Amino acid sequence: MRTEGPRPRKAGSPFPHDARGDRKTALLAFTPAFLTVAASAYVPMEASLVLPLLGLVIMTVFFGLVVLWWQAETERQTLAIQLAGLEQEERIPAAPLVLRPPVLADSPVTVLRELALSVSLQEASAETSPMLPERVQAARFPEPSLLPSMRNPSAEEVSRMRLVTQAFEADQIELHLQPVVSLPHGKIRFYEALARLRLADGTLLGPAEFLPLLEASGRASDFDRRVLIRSMAIARHLVARGSEAIVGVNLTAHSIAEPGFLWSLAGLLDTSPDLLGKIVLEMPQHSWRHLDADHRAALAMLRERGVPFSLDRATDLRFDPKALADLGIRFMKLPADLMIEAAEQADGRYAGPELDVRDFASALRRQGIRLIAERVEEEDTVPMLCDLGVPLAQGFVFAGPRPVKPEIAGEQTAPQPFGLEDAPTLLRRAG
Template identity: 50%
Template sequence: MGVLSLVAAAAVVIAVVVMEVDLVWMAVALLHVAALSGVAFAWLRAHEAAKTAERAASDLRFLAKRLIRLEQEMRSPGTGASPAIRTTMAEVTGTVGLLGGVVRELARNVAAQNRDVADLRSTLTSSAQPAESEKPALKIVPEARPVPVAVPEKAQPEPSLLPRKEAEDEIKRMRLVTQAFEAGGIELHLQPVVALPQRRVRFYEALARLRLSDDTLLTPAEFLPVLERLGRMPEFDRKVLARAVAVAKHLLARGSEAIVGVNLSPFSVKQPGFLASVVRLLDASPEVLGKIVLELPQSAWRDLDTGRKDALAVLRDRGVPLSLDRAEDLAFDARALADLGVRFMKLPADLMITAAEREGASASEWSVRDLATILRREGIRLVAERVEREETVPVLVDLGVPLAQGFVFAAPRAVRSEVLGAKEATDGKPALRRAG
């Protein structure tokens, strides 16, 4: 019986040892599987980076062909700075921007691949070195770990590059917009601003549209970003302002007291010399001084430096009224804006109505119902914009809003070509179009 007990005990010990050895080998096998999986993932990332590099090479060849064509055109006798060359330059500029995205994506993929490989090596090393109390009979010796590539942790990922088809569509859109701009496809549409409650027209806001060669009419949201990317917003704003001056002259000739508001892009306002060119353009037509309102968004008024304030002061001193447009909140200093030359403040109707409804829940320094009075004391007239529903009108009247603008009163209408002058009349456009 004693012998049998010893044999049984020995069998148990042997079984435990074998089990521990099996567990160790199982752990080793799992580590090998993890290593193979990590290597496969790293290979996939490397393959993706290689594909991106191939796309970059293809786009570089595409750019080289365009540059060669541009050089040939520039060498042609008598070519000069033709619209065709400027259009080609726009295409090249757009392509360069897209290739920059390709390079950034390639760099991100390579950095991610290096980081993944370094993490994999680190994981294998830490997994292969158990604690002293848990060391198995078989010791796994890791290989020397290479130094990982440093990747800034705070770097924010940039937007993914557009697929090639979308990139080609974007280049095509840039070309169409540039061609329409060069061909004089800018149209001016006017939307009236009316006095409440009589709804009598007091002035007009000039809204630009761009008509493509296939007669498609683009809204500002569809073509302004393209012009900004190409750096042509100052030229666009000057063209629109020149057309607004022609409209103001037409209104004066008819004996109308209505004035014309023109939006200026924050991009243009920040360009050196732009506001000075606006001063020169208006000085060339002194009869319209006071009849053209220059509108800047609320964000631009909050971002004025000393140089732009001085340039706006020149316009203010010449009698050019200024306006705050595209407001996002009611946080403003009426006195400071008046000192800068602001004579109109355009606030979304829904913004004012919502603020008035919330006044009962919290105290404030002033009431929305007193807003028009506060502004009037500083020489600023309040305009409610984006009035789209008829039921909004009596609420605005109750709030004391003196002026309003929106589709409830009238939709924007295209200016007749003869109003803009003989040059515009040769474009073959109909006398009047409803805004698209």
């Protein structure tokens, strides 16, 4: 891009012209001749020196003419090169804007792939021009082939996206409760609220099937607020029945990352001060590890109101009990298979300098955090967890998620679910 304006041009001439520069060059070129003529007028000389002096004057004049010609030729060649470059830039066609038909995004990855492919098409169109300067060709965007392959959604996928959107707008969210029990007695300590989405055709979708679509459309925070409101209704029902069980509510990573979302939860919880302490906000391990100053301030405000937190969806066993306690975490969920795998090692460590897995429960308990083994699917796992001192556990070996009556959770419709008082007890005594 040219940053300087064009130099002034002489009328009728395509080249710029500097009159002051020309006068200076001529004066310097003919200075020897002027000095020779002036010297001959004031210095007496013999007749034999007249011809040599005349020859010297002629040589100095010729030298001046050569200097003028060389200067003009150099300037002409320079201007010709500049003009050629200017005309070349003017002839460079702008890379055409490649417009692609809108594609319904089913996830943020799809949006990223779409943007990368559009950039690739624009680059391909620009490279067809042989006049493209090097500085333009040197600019390169990430190779789209490094990203997952781009494809248009099938008719079935588009239909599913439409059904999910319609069900969410119709508020067809159902809550199922899965108990968290104490070990080894199997007494229910609290429930985790698990959301489901009921489509118009009666299909019930789990979070893995509909959450990516809601997140891609920017509705994750609205979804989490609805689930929280329903969970508060369930907690109020448990309090009315005299139950001491609390309710855990999962928050999505997309909602937590949204500015102001955590602050908005205080307003919801303040509407029911009698439920403070009865609702546990569960956040993924990844979110706890990437808190910024605003997140920490919002969590501190919620903690001061008496809201307990839980670390959920852990992918490894690396943690600092004291740092987690300082954040207000009162429950920590760890996958049962990860803990048992670490316990089977010679030193009982998951990887690196972490705590021995046999010390997890006691280290967390000293900081006021209760360890929960989640995804307990086999009976043989229960005695191992008891040997590790795990106080709480959750999984299908104890009980699966059970739907809640719509009038309890504030849902609009739900086909024949049963309430907590109607749920068959599927809890087994462990240990």
